[in-house]
Amino acid sequence: MQLHEARTAQLSHKRKKRVGRGPGSGHGKTSCRGREGATSRSGWSMKVTYEGGQMPLFRRLPKRGFRNGAFKEVFAVVNIGDLGKSFKGGDVGVAQLREVGLLHSAHRVPVKILGEGELSVALTVTADGFSKSAIEKIEKAGGKVIWAEGAPKKAGPLFVREAKQKKLLEDAEKAVQETKAAKEKRKSGEAPKAAKAKKPAK
DSSP, X not given: OOGGGOOXXXXXXXXXXXXXXXXXXXXXXXXXXOSSSGGGSTTOOOOTTOXXXXXXXXXXXXXXXXXXXXXXXXXXXXXXXXXXXXXXXXXXXXXXXXXXXXXXXXXXXXXXXXXXXXXXXXXXXXXXXXOHHHHHHHHHTTOEEEETTOOOOSOOHHHHHHHHHHHHHHHHHHHHHHHHHHHHHHHHTOSOOOOOOOOOOO
C-alpha cells in the first residue's frame, strides 16, 4: 500500500518532521542539516538556477539581442464607450473612474483612454495618455482632453529625423541658388573684380 492510496483520516496526512529533538529522534544531532556550510544556516534556500557550484545554464548560454521588457510602460486602459455609459457629463479623472468601477489597477499605474466605442456626452477627461481616436471623439462630443503630466511636446524620432533632412535639403538648395546668382553677376559684369594684391618691394 502506498501513502497516496490511504483513505482513512489517520493515514491520509503525513506527519510533520519534528526537528531539533536530539540524536534519539532519528534525525540526528543537527536535524538532517549537516554540521557546516550554507545548508546548515537558518534562512538558507537554494535558488532554482543553482547547480551545486557549477556554472549555471543561463550563464553558459550566449546572450544576443535586446529586450525592452524592463523599460516597457504599462497603462491601465479605459475605452471611450465605457465613459459614455458611466458618466452623463462633467469632469472625469482617475478618482471618478475608480468610483464607478472602471479602474482596478494600482495607483502608480498610469491611465490611458482608448477610442473604442462611441461618446455622445461632453466630458472633461483627465488621464496620463490618450489615443488619437479618443481625442477626436472626446472633442467631437464637445468635451475636453487634459493631460495629467502635460501634453507630450517631444516629436517622435521619425518626425525629428525628417525635419532635419528637410532643413539640410533646403540649406543645400539655398547655397546652390546663391552660387548661381553670383556666377550670373560675374558674367554680366555687375560684380566688381577683386583687386590683385601688390607684391611687396624688394
